[in-house]
Amino acid sequence: MGYRRESEPSPFRTGVVHAGISLAVFGGLSASLGLGIHVVADPAAASPSQTLALFETEETGDTLRMSRLTDPGEHPGGDLLPGTEDTGSVMEMAYVPTEGEAVRIEVTGGQGGPTVGDAIRINGRIVRAGESLSQVRSVPQADATINLASATTVSSAPAKSKSKAPADVYARKFANPEGLPMVGLVIGGLGMNATQTQLAIDDLPAEVTLSFALDSKRLDHWIKTARADGHEVLIEVPMEAYDYGRMKMHPDTLLAGADAKANLTRLEAVLARTSGYFGIVNYQGAKFAADKASATPVLERLSEKGLAFIDDGSFERTSLESLSRASGLRYARAAGPIDARQTPADISAELMDLESLALEKGAAFGSGYAFPVTLEAAKVWISQLDEKGLMLAPVSAITNTRPVEVRTGSLDKSGLFNGG
Numbered sequence: 001m002g003y004r005r006e007s008e009p010s011p012f013r014t015g016v017v018h019a020g021i022s023l024a025v026f027g028g029l030s031a032s033l034g035l036g037i038h039v040v041a042d043p044a045a046a047s048p049s050q051t052l053a054l055f056e057t058e059e060t061g062d063t064l065r066m067s068r069l070t071d072p073g074e075h076p077g078g079d080l081l082p083g084t085e086d087t088g089s090v091m092e093m094a095y096v097p098t099e100g101e102a103v104r105i106e107v108t109g110g111q112g113g114p115t116v117g118d119a120i121r122i123n124g125r126i127v128r129a130g131e132s133l134s135q136v137r138s139v140p141q142a143d144a145t146i147n148l149a150s151a152t153t154v155s156s157a158p159a160k161s162k163s164k165a166p167a168d169v170y171a172r173k174f175a176n177p178e179g180l181p182m183v184g185l186v187i188g189g190l191g192m193n194a195t196q197t198q199l200a201i202d203d204l205p206a207e208v209t210l211s212f213a214l215d216s217k218r219l220d221h222w223i224k225t226a227r228a229d230g231h232e233v234l235i236e237v238p239m240e241a242y243d244y245g246r247m248k249m250h251p252d253t254l255l256a257g258a259d260a261k262a263n264l265t266r267l268e269a270v271l272a273r274t275s276g277y278f279g280i281v282n283y284q285g286a287k288f289a290a291d292k293a294s295a296t297p298v299l300e301r302l303s304e305k306g307l308a309f310i311d312d313g314s315f316e317r318t319s320l321e322s323l324s325r326a327s328g329l330r331y332a333r334a335a336g337p338i339d340a341r342q343t344p345a346d347i348s349a350e351l352m353d354l355e356s357l358a359l360e361k362g363a364a365f366g367s368g369y370a371f372p373v374t375l376e377a378a379k380v381w382i383s384q385l386d387e388k389g390l391m392l393a394p395v396s397a398i399t400n401t402r403p404v405e406v407r408t409g410s411l412d413k414s415g416l417f418n419g420g
Contacts (some may be wrong), residue, residue, distance in 0.1 A: 008256035165306025166328050170278040171396035172206065172232040181358040183385065184209065184365030185378060186281060186334065187308060189238060190226075191216025196370045198225075203375060205382060206230025209395040211281045211310075214238065214252070219274045227276055232394050234310055235277045237270050239285025250283075254298060256291035263298055271305070278396055279308030279330070281367075286315035296323055303329035308399050312367040313337060332399040334367040339374045347377040358390060363398045 163169070176182060187204065188211035190197045200210060201222075210226050211234035212219060223233050238250040250411045271280075280302065288294060289311075299320070302309055311320055314336035324331030335357055338350040350366065357364040368374045385392055 005219060049418045054363050057323045066365060080321035105215050108313045109182075113291045134392075144350075163306070167278050167306055167308040167396065167399075171277055171308075172209075172230065172394040174207070174394055174397040176391055176393065176397070178391075180360065180389060180391040182363040182398055183354055183358045184363075184393050184395045184398050185338075186211055186234065186312065186365065186367045186369065186395055187370050187374070187378070188281060188283075188312070189213055191219055191222045193370070194218075196372070196375075197222055199372075200370045200375060201226050201284075202230050203233065203379060204231075205392060207392045207394050208378070208382075209234060211236050212281070214250070214273065223274055223276045232396055233277045234279050234281045234395075235270070236283040237267070237280045238283045238286035241284040246387060254285070254288050254294070256287045256294050258294060260294075263294060264301055266303060267298055271307075275308075279310055279399075281310040281312055282314075284314070286317070289315060289318040289320050292319050292323060293317040295320060296327070299323050299329050308396065309334070310334070310399065314367070330399050332365070332395065336366060338366040338368040338378075339371060342371055342373050343379050346375060347374060348381065351381045353378065355388065355390060363393070363397050365393075 041347055155307050184207070185204075186209045187200055190200060190210055191212040192215070200208075204210075205228060208231065209417055210231045213236055214225075216222060219235075223235075238253040240249070240253055240255045252270050254263045254266060282289070299309065303324075307330075308330040309320070309324060311318070311331065311333040313336040318333075321331060321333060323329075336350070338354070339347050340350075341347075347368075354364050354366045368378070382392055
């Protein structure tokens with residue numbers, strides 16, 4: 001006789017069925033409760049509320065006049081705050097159409113005080129069109145009528161210039177009427193770390209030149225942000241080093257020994273990534289810089305495009321200066337990296353050497369990366385330049401003056417690999 005065994009019910013299926021039934025029951029109860037509250041509830045029984053009218057408005061032409069109410073009965077919408085006293089304060093806002101779709105709002109009276117031309121006051125600082133708050137932090141303001149016309153300003157729009165070369169159009173405007181010795185800084189490696197990039201843009205004066213890494217995922221955004229804050233910018237072009245160690249070579253690296261067509265194709269690919277830069281700065285490149293045959297076509301193409309070439313000073317043997325002079329390329333070599341050793345004392349020592357070189361030669365600049373210790377040391381150093389009779393200048397101004405041939409500082413690689 002055959003034997004047939006009845007199958008046990010599936011625990012999984014049983015659990016799913018029970019969960020579905022529970023959800024249906026509780027969902028129905030919740031819906032019923034919500035509907036009942038909506039139908040029978042009385043909004044007036046909620047917590048007490050009161051509408052407060054603080055100002056009375058009056059429109060006159062293009063001006064909106066707002067004055068504080070003196071009597072609770074003057075406005076049917078509500079009462080003054082208990083215990084408040086009328087001070088007769090009045091605020092007027094004039095809406096003045098400007099070019100394009102923008103609207104300028106001029107505020108008179110009130111906490112902001114009187115306007116100054118087309119400027120506004122932010123946190124007690126007067127900021128004009130084309131300026132940012134961080135740009136004017138270092139400018140002393142005695143009162144609301146201070147004249148900022150003498151301060152150097154720059155906007156994100158290209159500067160007006162007879163020359164259409166990017167080295168002129170996108171360079172920060174600068175003047176040194178007293179002929180003071182000039183010092184400059186290029187802070188690079190930006191765009192990879194959002195926090196450090198924003199910190200460099202906001203905390204460093206607009207005269208500090210900023211350079212951006214090619215692999216930044218928001219390259220256009222960061223360049224526009226930096227230029228809107230007054231900084232001139234460079235892009236970093238990867239060039240072949242003697243030893244990469246464990247580092248992988250960038251696919252667009254300019255190579256020593258490569259034919260001109262290959263290097264120029266890579267250069268064009270790099271330059272097409274973004275816009276708004278007045279020149280390029282090398283990223284590594286000791287081997288490439290020592291190869292005249294490979295470097296010459298690249299420098300000539302940069303000259304044709306009206307760009308400047310900033311040498312970060314991180315390698316010893318180079319023919320870039322003589323080749324740049326022969327091709328008519330605007331070229332300047334940094335006195336050296338300021339943060340090869342990443343300690344405050346070492347960076348300060350490099351910056352002091354930079355001062356000495358500027359006093360001797362008339363102009364000098366250094367290069368560094370946006371490490372926190374570098375930014376802090378640079379901020380302290382910059383704050384002391386006035387009392388030392390030195391002027392902080394954008395690197396483009398030093399490039400247009402003359403290249404600096406003397407180098408300062410140690411090229412010891414401890415603490416930072418520079419690709420040399």
